[in-house]
Amino acid sequence: EAQVTQNPRYLITVTGKKLTVTCSQNMNHEYMSWYRQDPGLGLRQIYYSMNVEVTDKGDVPEGYKVSRKEKRNFPLILESPSPNQTSLYFCASTGGDETQYFGPGTRLLVL
Amino acid sequence: AQSVTQLDSHVSVSEGTPVLLRCNYSSSYSPSLFWYVQHPNKGLQLLLKYTSAATLVKGINGFEAEFKKSETSFHLTKPSAHMSDAAEYFCVVSESKGLYNTDKLIFGTGTRLQVFP
Numbered sequence: 001e002a003q004v005t006q007n008p009r010y011l012i013t014v015t016g017k018k019l020t021v022t023c024s025q026n027m028n029h030e031y032m033s034w035y036r037q038d039p040g041l042g043l044r045q046i047y048y049s050m051n052v053e054v055t056d057k058g059d060v061p062e063g064y065k066v067s068r069k070e071k072r073n074f075p076l077i078l079e080s081p082s083p084n085q086t087s088l089y090f091c092a093s094t095g096g097d098e099t100q101y102f103g104p105g106t107r108l109l110v111l
Numbered sequence: 112a113q114s115v116t117q118l119d120s121h122v123s124v125s126e127g128t129p130v131l132l133r134c135n136y137s138s139s140y141s142p143s144l145f146w147y148v149q150h151p152n153k154g155l156q157l158l159l160k161y162t163s164a165a166t167l168v169k170g171i172n173g174f175e176a177e178f179k180k181s182e183t184s185f186h187l188t189k190p191s192a193h194m195s196d197a198a199e200y201f202c203v204v205s206e207s208k209g210l211y212n213t214d215k216l217i218f219g220t221g222t223r224l225q226v227f228p
Contacts (some may be wrong), residue, residue: 033216040120042201042218043155058215090154098143098162098205100216102155
């Protein structure tokens with residue numbers, strides 16, 4: 001089954017404690033993205049990657065890092081989380097037909 | 112730069128009545144347009160997409176949308192609402208990155224659809 005998986009699905013942490021949210025896709029897609037969803041703001045792109053070792057900033061990259069060492073994986077790293085990064089995060093991968101496939105989301109609370 | 116505006120943050124309808132969710136876009140190029148649906152505590156699911164073929168696009172679950180270039184609109188409709196349609200809907204425009212021919216999605220702020228019995 002074609003899918004995008006994210007882990008963890010729910011996470012509560014404290015300010016400054018580094019965390020990583022993993023994302024994996026099994027569709028051999030080159031393009032992957034991370035979004036955050038906040039009430040009234042829709043989804044905003046954090047980072048994207050066009051292929052292995054090729055990443056670039058989206059609209060709201062501050063406080064985040066990503067890496068793309070393998071085609072299937074695109075982890076999101078928060079080196080020093082802050083309360084304003086409390087949000088719902090989605091990973092997505094894009095097929096050749098421009099359709100984006102979204103993961104189930106990771107709900108993060110930073111205290 | 113491309114942008115998308117969803118004109119209603121909330122829409123309420125009775126079951127069995129028509130649904131209209133409005134979306135306007137701005138684009139310097141021929142855009143690709145999408146509607147995604149998000150049910151409570153779920154990820155996003157593609158409803159339908161327009162990519163410069165037929166202007167009337169049919170999607171899943173009886174939804175359809177019409178691309179109107181003169182009005183820069185891509186409104187989502189359904190003839191008869193069902194209780195299971197209650198969800199949040201996002202209108203999305205695709206922004207071409209040009210050189211790498213990959214597309215960034217610009218999301219609207221969402222419309223929450225409520226369906227009453």
